[in-house]
Amino acid sequence: MSKWTTGYINHITHWTPSLFSLTIMADIQPFIAGQFTQLSLEIDGQRIQRPYSFVNAPNQNTFEFYITTIEHGKLTPYLQQLQSGDQIQMTHQSTGYFTLNEVPDCETLWMVATGTGIAPYLSMLQQKTDLARFKQIVLIHAVRYRQDLCYLPLMQQLQRFYQGKLSIQTVISRESYPNSLYGRVPQLIANGLLEQTIGIPISAEQSHIMLCGNPAMVNDTISALKQRGLSKHLRRKPGHITSERYW
Ligand SMILES: Cc1cc2nc3c(=O)[nH]c(=O)nc-3n(C[C@H](O)[C@H](O)[C@H](O)COP(=O)(O)OP(=O)(O)OC[C@H]3O[C@@H](n4cnc5c(N)ncnc54)[C@H](O)[C@@H]3O)c2cc1C
Numbered sequence: 001m002s003k004w005t006t007g008y009i010n011h012i013t014h015w016t017p018s019l020f021s022l023t024i025m026a027d028i029q030p031f032i033a034g035q036f037t038q039l040s041l042e043i044d045g046q047r048i049q050r051p052y053s054f055v056n057a058p059n060q061n062t063f064e065f066y067i068t069t070i071e072h073g074k075l076t077p078y079l080q081q082l083q084s085g086d087q088i089q090m091t092h093q094s095t096g097y098f099t100l101n102e103v104p105d106c107e108t109l110w111m112v113a114t115g116t117g118i119a120p121y122l123s124m125l126q127q128k129t130d131l132a133r134f135k136q137i138v139l140i141h142a143v144r145y146r147q148d149l150c151y152l153p154l155m156q157q158l159q160r161f162y163q164g165k166l167s168i169q170t171v172i173s174r175e176s177y178p179n180s181l182y183g184r185v186p187q188l189i190a191n192g193l194l195e196q197t198i199g200i201p202i203s204a205e206q207s208h209i210m211l212c213g214n215p216a217m218v219n220d221t222i223s224a225l226k227q228r229g230l231s232k233h234l235r236r237k238p239g240h241i242t243s244e245r246y247w
Contacts, residue, residue, distance in 0.1 A: 003093075004040065009086045010062050015150040018069040019116075020080055021055065023062045024088060031058055031094035032101070033123040039065065040089040041078050047089075048075045053119035053212075053244075054094070055151075057127035063090070066116045066151070098212065098244040100130045104233065106240075107206040109134040112185060112221065114142045117213020117246060118151055125158045125166070137162070138198055142171035142185050142217065149180075167198050186220035190227070204229045208240050215245040 007026030014020045028037070031054060040049035055064040069076045082088065098120055103109065109131075111121040118141050124131070131137060139158075143149055155168045170180040171188065181188055181197060188194040195201050202209070202225070209225060211218045222232065222241055231239035 003091055004089045005092045007063070007088050007090045009082045009084055009088060011084060012080075012082055014080075016147050019066070019148060019150055020069070021064055021066050021150070022079065022082065022088075023056075023064045024090065025062050026088075026090050028063070028090055029093050032096075032099045033058055033127045034099035034120040035094040035096040036120075037063075037094045038091040039075070039079065041075065043074070043078055048078075049089075050075045053096075053098075053116075053123070055119045055122045057123055059127065066119050066122075068116050096244070098210070098242065100124055102233075102235075103208055103210065103242055104238055105133045106208040107134070108136045108138060108200055108202075108208075110138045110140065110202065110207060110209040112140045112142070112209060112211050112217075114185070114213035114217045115148065115246075117244070118155075120212055120244070121210070122151060122154060122158075125162075128161075131165075134165075136165060136167065136200060138167045138169065138200060140169045140171060140185065140194070142173065142213075144172070144174045146172055146175060146177040146180065167200065169194070169198055184220075185217055186224045189221060189224045202228060202230070204231075204240055208233070208242070211241065211243040213244075213246050215247060218243045218245050 007024040010023040036051045036053045038049045052065045069080045159166050159168050172180045232241045233239035
């Protein structure tokens with residue numbers, strides 16, 4: 001069977017000049033929440049492909065992706081111009097280990113994202129399974145400007161659904177905004193403000209931290225957490241931190 005399946009753009013939402021979401025209809029193999037597929041277009045006679053995480057839960061039948069347009073990027077400026085009915089290639093099989101079945105049991109599961117790195121968590125939380133084993137879940141979305149909080153309404157809807165089990169916190173690095181923390185996640189962990197604001201401590205005994213998105217955030221947060229006695233989680237050596245870098 002070919003690696004590629006032809007999908008059709010169902011809808012494109014332009015949130016800001018550089019952030020958009022695509023929904024795609026395609027016949028692909030089932031995936032696990034947190035996994036990614038490759039999206040591909042033929043550009044000037046060359047196939048360009050890049051990995052993208054699903055926003056939708058596996059049981060939803062149109063596939064949603066949340067994407068940043070990269071200036072002079074090879075693929076995203078073309079993805080941004082797609083319209084309903086246009087064709088796109090998607091891999092038949094999805095892949096990736098940034099999934100809940102790779103996360104050990106713990107009291108509090110922290111889901112920390114920068115930018116479009118929120119996608120895998122929205123897929124997991126919309127699926128609503130395999131979460132009973134965590135007493136609390138904290139979803140953190142860090143962005144530059146408040147206009148980049150495109151999925152805040154969905155985060156708030158999920159918070160209501162989970163009835164006190166899910167805490168949500170936004171972090172904005174370049175402007176102040178009510179109810180958002182100002183700054184960057186690694187610093188807010190190092191100075192204790194993140195835990196203080198949410199009212200839940202991070203510790204090696206109680207917490208598992210998932211990190212997704214900007215590699216600088218992932219690396220710096222891992223360093224801050226190591227200072228607190230947490231370690232990377234590996235299948236052969238269980239720890240407290242699971243991460244996915246988008247570049
Ligand atoms: C497992 C995985 C899942 C991913 N899922 C998503 C997703 O759901 N949404 C998404 O927008 N991207 C996602 N990415 C990144 C995506 O694959 C592309 O790298 C990105 O869309 C840029 O493609 P491009 O061809 O336009 O840019 P390129 O010409 O390939 O330029 C790459 C450069 O763009 C910058 N960059 C890449 N991704 C981002 C980003 N998300 N935010 C800010 N700067 C970035 C970096 O500087 C990188 O060096 C994912 C990457 C991985 C590895």
